[in-house]
Amino acid sequence: MLSDREPLLPQEKLLIVYFIAVLLFFAVFAIVFVVAFQRRKNKFLKERYEAEKRYQRELADSQIEIQEQTLKNIAWELHDNVGQLLSVANIQLNVLLNSTPATYHGQIQETKGIVQESVQEIRSLSKVLNNDVVLKNGLLASLNVELDRFKRLGYLDASLKITGDIIPINSASEIIIFRILQEFLSNVLKHARASKLFVHLDYKEKTLEISANDDGIGFDTSLKTDSSGMETMMSRAVLINAEYKIISEIGKGTQLYLNYPYKSTK
Amino acid sequence: MCSEIFGWYAYFVENGFLYFLKGTPFESNYWWANIYTVISYLFYVNYFKWYLSAKKSVTIINRVSIVFLIFSILEILFSGDFFIKFMPITNILGTLFVFLSIAFYYLELLKSDQILQVQKSLPFYISVGALLFHLCTTPFFIYSSYYSNTIDPGFVNLYKQVIFGTNYLLYSIYIAGFLICYRTENPYYPKKSF
Numbered sequence: 001m002l003s004d005r006e007p008l009l010p011q012e013k014l015l016i017v018y019f020i021a022v023l024l025f026f027a028v029f030a031i032v033f034v035v036a037f038q039r040r041k042n043k044f045l046k047e048r049y050e051a052e053k054r055y056q057r058e059l060a061d062s063q064i065e066i067q068e069q070t071l072k073n074i075a076w077e078l079h080d081n082v083g084q085l086l087s088v089a090n091i092q093l094n095v096l097l098n099s100t101p102a103t104y105h106g107q108i109q110e111t112k113g114i115v116q117e118s119v120q121e122i123r124s125l126s127k128v129l130n131n132d133v134v135l136k137n138g139l140l141a142s143l144n145v146e147l148d149r150f151k152r153l154g155y156l157d158a159s160l161k162i163t164g165d166i167i168p169i170n171s172a173s174e175i176i177i178f179r180i181l182q183e184f185l186s187n188v189l190k191h192a193r194a195s196k197l198f199v200h201l202d203y204k205e206k207t208l209e210i211s212a213n214d215d216g217i218g219f220d221t222s223l224k225t226d227s228s229g230m231e232t233m234m235s236r237a238v239l240i241n242a243e244y245k246i247i248s249e250i251g252k253g254t255q256l257y258l259n260y261p262y263k264s265t266k
Numbered sequence: 267m268c269s270e271i272f273g274w275y276a277y278f279v280e281n282g283f284l285y286f287l288k289g290t291p292f293e294s295n296y297w298w299a300n301i302y303t304v305i306s307y308l309f310y311v312n313y314f315k316w317y318l319s320a321k322k323s324v325t326i327i328n329r330v331s332i333v334f335l336i337f338s339i340l341e342i343l344f345s346g347d348f349f350i351k352f353m354p355i356t357n358i359l360g361t362l363f364v365f366l367s368i369a370f371y372y373l374e375l376l377k378s379d380q381i382l383q384v385q386k387s388l389p390f391y392i393s394v395g396a397l398l399f400h401l402c403t404t405p406f407f408i409y410s411s412y413y414s415n416t417i418d419p420g421f422v423n424l425y426k427q428v429i430f431g432t433n434y435l436l437y438s439i440y441i442a443g444f445l446i447c448y449r450t451e452n453p454y455y456p457k458k459s460f
Contacts, residue, residue: 011354011408011409011411011412014354014355014358014407014408015409017358018358018361018404018405018408019405020400021358021362022361022362024363025365025366029372030367032369032373033369033372033376035375036373036376036377037376040376040377050269084420145347220325
């Protein structure tokens with residue numbers, strides 16, 4: 001019979017040591033394993049999140065690219081096709097001017113003026129639609145062309161103010177900023193029924209602050225609209241890491257505020 | 267295979283051509299088994315070392331191999347167990363050591379994409395079999411000096427059953443592993459296929 005008084009056999013001691021060691025190993029291994037598993041899982045989730053973000057960014061990029069390409073095509077068509085046709089019309093009018101009695105000359109001259117104006121309009125329109133031209137001229141020159149075009153149309157009085165030292169911006173961002181402003185301006189023209197438009201570019205030390213105000217009818221920002229213009233502006237602003245705000249109230253005009261950091265991550 | 271030779275060795279000593287060894291320390295086959303055990307543990311450990319790519323774990327395993335070898339040589343020389351029973355310290359250290367290398371292997375598996383195809387990797391089956399076998403049998407090897415019908419027939423019976431059972435289990439797992447991995451292109455490092 002076993003008695004508690006007798007000393008343990010060496011085998012028994014070894015067995016105890018063995019079990020303790022195995023259990024210890026198991027415990028340590030389990031902990032390490034769980035930690036490693038967690039780490040791997042987190043890494044995986046992070047990778048997936050980043051892939052998703054990258055995908056979104058690429059999607060937005062390609063959308064922009066398609067839009068730019070479309071605009072460029074339209075610009076080419078306008079410049080090369082419609083522009084040429086109008087030039088031909090102008091020549092025809094010149095021929096007509098010489099072969100008709102003098103009583104019609106006044107009217108024909110007027111028509112000629114209109115045709116020439118149209119050619120001019122189309123030229124400047126194609127200039128701001130084609131991003132190569134925008135790139136070549138730079139943001140400020142293109143903005144001036146666009147605002148002049150509005151002035152010539154006679155609907156509203158547009159003015160541009162620039163403060164601070166002009167800092168060159170990378171061209172991709174320049175295009176995007178210009179497109180945001182273009183979208184806003186065309187909305188002003190189409191919907192706001194404004195008589196005055198004021199654009200202010202403020203070059204600060206680290207950011208470019210752009211604000212554009214009109215004195216039009218305004219709109220309720222809480223209402224959802226069908227137009228994709230607002231969303232396009234927003235997604236473009238996100239693309240260049242700019243802060244973007246539209247403030248508007250019915251009867252109080254609309255204000256666009258854009259704050260672009262020069263050192264955006266892209 | 268080896269154990270079979272050990273078995274025949276004892277048989278030949280008892281009533282065969284090795285009768286002259288009777289009465290010498292080489293009478294029973296423990297000395298042979300003990301040398302085999304040391305080599306077997308080292309083999310398992312180095313087998314799993316093949317599949318490790320982390321330099322740190324490889325150096326740890328190399329160092330522990332040397333320590334283990336020194337310990338077992340010391341036990342052979344000084345414990346006096348070499349001829350009369352399985353050496354307990356070698357068995358315990360060896361089992362823990364195999365456990366360690368398998369743990370390293372599993373951690374590496376977890377960190378790599380191979381874990382997605384683990385059912386097609388041969389070392390995984392080997393590791394499961396080896397782990398179960400060594401953990402289950404070591405307590406019996408510690409008590410191997412009681413393996414005698416004159417001391418405790420009940421223990422002999424239990425010992426036999428457990429050793430047979432774990433052996434069946436071990437080799438069934440190996441066979442299953444070999445069969446499953448038979449058609450895998452590279453069973454050692456199965457590629458992810460998605």
